Amino acid sequence: MAGPLMVLDALEQDALTELVNIGVSRAAASLRKMVGRQVLLSVPAVELVSRKVATALIGERESDELIAVCQDFIGAISGRALLIFPLSNSMELVRAVLGEHDSGDVADMEHEALAEIGNVILNGCLATMANLLRESLNISLPQVRRGNGMHLFQIIGEPSDEGLVLFLYINFSLHDRDVRGYIAMLMDLASLESLKLLIGEFIARVMHDDPEANPGAFGPEPFGPGAFGNE
């Protein structure tokens, strides 16, 4: 886990990491259904950094051209969720989802397939977190962007913006396929106060085993009503 965040205490940061972990794990199980093979995940990292540092953290890891699927979320907590991987991996990922079509079909479908993969992962992750926090989020439609590290500035926000964001990321890869990438989430500092409050309530609920807690989150169907903004 990352170093202590000033705004969240150790237990709150722990709870946030756990929320992201549960969200991403469930989203990975959905992606597994689409690609027919195991999706491997790392342990989430959570850091409080400036947008500039967040951009550098993504950019410095990859020299290749990148492709990103982005979805914005707005509610008690607001920010942007991103699924990022090297452009050279994208066709392989699309092929994993579509099966072995000829390359012409795959190229035509690339953009749409990536948007849908992003939608499944990011929406799944955000919806699970929203349900656990008992707070519905409005989630925008997925946007697919590509570019090198410089273009990522636009995805992350103004690089000159020294304002802090909560930056979470998790590596993922597909078993037996040359596909790897990561899921990143940026939360506005403005929503940190409400996030802190929601996490505090979440901790209180799980500590006291409220049977009414998170009815949508504990059932077999992780996505309760109201969790999706764009259904």
Next chain:
Amino acid sequence: MPACILIVDDSKLARIVAGRKIQALQPDWERVEAANAEEAMAMLAQRRIDVVVLDYNMPGRNGLELAADIRALHPDMPIAVITANVQDEVVARARSVNATFVTKPVTEEALSGFVAGAALRLSQN
């Protein structure tokens, strides 16, 4: 002698929550904790442990690798792997080391079957 259960999770909150559910189900059981696979193995070498619950996604060795290591040393120990990662391979690997699969976020109800089964097995030994 009351049974001792080892709770392994890198999240302190998850350990607290699992500990409380287990306490509600088996108030007499002693509960000990470890934050990763290494600590868990050290704990197992140090003292008597009867039951283990493990998180899957942990830094270092994951819960399934740890479960396999523990199974090799303790063929009959009740082991549960707790995760929200319900991928077929994860569930299958848990089964292959004869570990019970429990979904996260963990509830008393979800743990009760495993804990009751473990208590029964311990009472027979």
